[in-house]
Amino acid sequence: xxAVVVNQAITGIEVVDHEKPALVAHGQALVKVEYCGxxxxxxxxxxxxxxxxxxxxxxxxxxxxxxxxxxxxxxxxKGDRVSIAWFF
Numbered sequence: 001x002x003a004v005v006v007n008q009a010i011t012g013i014e015v016v017d018h019e020k021p022a023l024v025a026h027g028q029a030l031v032k033v034e035y036c037g038x039x040x041x042x043x044x045x046x047x048x049x050x051x052x053x054x055x056x057x058x059x060x061x062x063x064x065x066x067x068x069x070x071x072x073x074x075x076x077x078k079g080d081r082v083s084i085a086w087f088f
Contacts, residue, residue: 004038006046008054013046018057023070030069031082036062039086061086 003018023030036059045056062084066076076082 003057004059006048006054006056006058010048010052010054013058023068026070026072028070029073029076029082030067031062031064031084032067033059033062033064033084035064036060041086060084 001018001020002015004013004015005018006012007014021030038059039061042058042060044050045053045058064082064084066078066080066082068078069076
């Protein structure tokens with residue numbers, strides 16, 4: 001997948017090819033994000049205001065299609081269009 005991440009020098013961001021995340025916890029779903037906002041919190045993360053996090057994937061407000069649902073997910077199914085609120 002393509003992702004915007006905090007660069008290794010923690011001086012900004014870069015677009016990279018990144019391994020697709022796996023579902024590892026109860027209640028998770030994997031969403032293929034089509035559109036994603038970058039908010040002020042992402043800028044704080046990129047600038048290291050919350051600690052040094054090189055490689056951290058940015059963007060947490062998105063729209064996409066559910067690709068996979070994990071154990072315990074009852075309200076979503078593969079193919080559902082979803083929005084991802086900032087607090088999830």
